Amino acid sequence: MTPTPLTHPSRRQLLHGGAAVGLALLATGCATPIGSAKARVVVVGGGWGGIGAARTLAESGQVDVTMLEPNPSFMSCPMSALYIAGLKPLSYLNHSYRNVDRTGVRRVRERATAIDRAARFVQTETQRLPYDYLVLAPGVEYMEDSLPGFAEGRDRLPVGFRAFEHEAVRQQVDAFLSQGGIYVMTVPRPPFRCPPAPYERACLIAEQMRKRGTKGKIIIVDANPDPTPAPTARPVRHAMETLYPNEIEYRVDMVPTRIDAARRVLSTPEGDINYTAANIIPPMRAPALIRQAGLGERWASVHLPSFRTTADPLVYVIGDSQGTLLPKSGHVAFGAGQQVAKEIVGLVTGRPDPAPAPGTTVALPGGICWAKVSERTAIMVNVSASMQIGEAARLRFEVDPQHNEPSKKASIVWADAMWGSMFG
Ligand SMILES: Cc1cc2nc3c(=O)[nH]c(=O)nc-3n(C[C@H](O)[C@H](O)[C@H](O)COP(=O)(O)OP(=O)(O)OC[C@H]3O[C@@H](n4cnc5c(N)ncnc54)[C@H](O)[C@@H]3O)c2cc1C
Incomplete structure (x- = not known):
């Protein structure tokens, strides 16, 4: 008997299901007092996590956002197997930052080379960027x-x-x-x-x-x-x-x-x-920038549900660099970016969401990975995550019992929807 494929989430669920927001937040001592010039947020990395954070921050109109990303455009790893197998052109993976710039993000084409947490600035090859909050999403490095x-x-x-x-x-x-x-x-x-x-x-x-x-x-x-x-x-x-x-x-x-x-x-x-x-495919770890800033050993150590680093309440790490059990997925990274951006906006406007009470269950960013195993079929791997405040995070997997055509079609819809919300 052929196992039945799972039901695919709608476009709306795809984009928002994992990105549970509205978590709560303890005040953290922002350097820019409320009512003065806008708070400065530096986002390191213009990948899945960085875009989620930078766009959401800029669209709030409440903060000055600088995003450091050395590459001139975005290139997606998800769906790259289709290009490698000759089934899609490279342009399918490549997206312009033009519409990100239009949201008001100040994009700087440089690498962050060091972080001075005591003086609150990020060093690049040519400049020092002071921050009130710092969001780090530099992805992975190979070991x-x-x-x-x-x-x-x-x-x-x-x-x-x-x-x-x-x-x-x-x-x-x-x-x-x-x-x-x-x-x-x-x-x-x-x-x-x-x-x-x-x-x-x-x-x-x-x-x-x-x-x-x-x-x-x-x-x-x-x-x-x-x-x-x-x-x-x-x-x-x-x-x-x-x-x-x-x-x-x-x-x-x-x-x-x-x-x-x-x-x-x-x-x-x-x-x-x-x-x-x-x-x-070597083992991976967070890039040296994170380890040298004292934010973790192999991966950054963060609190959930906030993604605030355990070492510094003004610094968040999202995406694949963080070391929780959340899957290293673009979908999760993007949702986490949106979530921390909303938290920062709440803090700088003096309207943070109330902290969830101990024992409350909160959703964490989840997402879908696709294993496309032939030109026409794929396996959907849908991961949802949650935690009871005070307890460890829990993952729930829904995986197609067998590769199938609807999941292959859904993977294309998913990619278009994700890129649409990142770059549309
Ligand atoms: C083959 C493949 C298939 C995948 N399929 C899926 C899938 O189906 N679904 C899914 O959800 N995920 C998938 N993923 C995983 C997904 O690509 C990653 O989880 C995602 O890219 C993580 O986002 P990130 O923001 O942490 O890192 P990235 O997207 O890698 O972004 C990091 C960015 O930071 C920049 N950067 C690095 N260092 C610095 C620095 N010092 N200063 C400034 N910028 C810096 C880099 O240039 C890069 O642009 C796949 C990955 C691969 C490899």
């Missing part, structure tokens, strides 16, 4: 040291788990599809950005191998015993095993020990793999 040889071979090992890295992966995949051989992919242990994404990428490349008659196979070297996160293991395994039994070889519980990119050898405890092309 290159976790695999000896990776850093030396970096130029030949595109990862494609951050914006603007997808073209290099696409070139590598195109070459593999025409010449064949062994395409090796590694999957780290969580937490990392969008855990279903490596399997999605493998499936879409495998489908192209079949269509183009590519000789060879994809070997997935997974550090986990099963596809992650756990609720997706069955449908993802089922898709790999039934759709691509000849194209994908799935090896589990295997952590690679070394890579020699010049000789194209990946070493594992069970022997060497001689490959044609390698897509190594």
